[in-house]
Amino acid sequence: MIDTLAHMLGYSFAQNALVAGILVAVVAGLVSRFVVARNMSFAVHALAEVGFTGSTGFILIGLSPVLGLLSGSMLTALFIGTLGLRVRERDAVVGVVMAFGLGLGVLFITLYARYATAVAILFGAITTVSRGDLVLLVAVAVVTLVGLGVMYRPLTFATVDPIVAEARGVPVRLISILFLLILAAAVAEAVQVVGVLLILTLLITPGATAERLTAQPGLATVASVSIALLATVGGILLALVTTVPVSFYVTTIAFVCYLAARFGGPAMERLRGLRAE
């Protein structure tokens, strides 16, 4: 099995997949912390599904599906950002936009009539990432990471304590819109690995797992990125030596991490409590 892996890693498609996977995992792990804290799972789903529409639309007119995905999710982010900033409003706007977006997607697939492509976007196809796509993914990841780095503190403040953050002069509204754009980019990245339908495994599970492990915000962020890396890299390596798709392994590893944290976390707390007594 190790031999097979070493052999597979000699191929450029496998190397591309790993590089892309690592980038995606770092972005997704970071973003996931805020997605969970800001209750944005539904928005993530909408960004991914309208991204799917963008992707199929771009294929139809002969352009890069990755670029189409990015355009679709960015446009959706802007839409949600300008129309629905209040939480109650947001869910409704997200639902409305997502439904229409998917409708367009149906049209595009029908016109294009190549279901294999659609399946790749829906369930992920990291091993088909080309050099050109890889460059685009790297560029998007760098922009996303820089953006997150710049707004890390005010984003944290606005996320955990929005009322006081606003009182202290944090531009809470602007931060909401900027974060949606960063999220759209992260979604476009993560779709490459796990696909539109399994997007939450990289954008929710790592952050949700990290919350169970520690109350220290910095450590939680490190844990979230580590879990995303473990699931993605582990998933790609396992897929290289078997015939099962990457997405299955990624979702499984992420889920096992969550279960371990969910049930192992309280047990550890109890153990620590016993020792302290």
Add this chain to the structure above:
Amino acid sequence: MSANGRTRYRGALATGQAPDPEPAMCFDRATLAYGDRVVWSELSMTVPQGEFLAVLGPNGSGKTSLLRALLGLAPLASGSLDVLGRPPQRGNPDIGYVPQHAGFDRDVPLRGRDLVALGIDGHRWGFGRLSRADRDRVEAALEDVAAGSYADAPIGRLSGGEQQRLRIAQALVGNPKLLLCDEPLASLDMRYQQEITELIGGWSRDKGGTVVFVTHDVNPVLGFADRVVFVVNGRWAAGRTDEVLTSETMSGLYDAPVEVLRVKGRIVVVGEGSGAGFDIDEPHHFPEPAGAHQ
């Protein structure tokens, strides 16, 4: 020698020299409106530094809007407002803010000390790490509110009173001159209400800081309030507690007969008609104005 200007100022007060003339806030015929709806109009009031101002009135009367005006988040429709000698400015580092206790989610990955640290650098861009001096300031702020023992616990697992103590530490860690508190006692039980009021009032007394304390019940702050402003139906009355909370002033404000009773050191405001009696332990002491339920 003190690096803190306020400490020197208090020294000057004690030796009888002229105090700093710059008031903590000065409203001059200030009107606040959201669209066509006037929240309060022609408000004129000056509060010197070091005073404790209680902002009273029924729900929806614009008490929180008054804080938002001071924070530079709600621009006036007309008139003027100066805060510490300058027009209101967003993110003014001289202002600390304590919100209503809303309760953190049980699982939010945040400790008390992280919340307090956000009070120092949460508004700054970038990643950043607290300097040694800043970490010492966080530690000192935690000690000032006696929250050291639970500063490392997940904040969502703490009681309402403990969370409010941490919020006070967060507001005071930046060493503000003016502390704005928006219903900090709401949904706390009596014991915590007293503790929190004493922390805030004590800070004002000891450090010479100015407090604006929004509350729907004046009783917990009676011992500290130098001055009150009562807002209702766009009208207002400001002055010393015993000037404003009288049957005559309140009846004028409500434009209806209102009795102000003093019972066992507590103040109860009772409206007539519509069966509006207000129980002493019921937090909503102030009658809703006529026409508030449209």
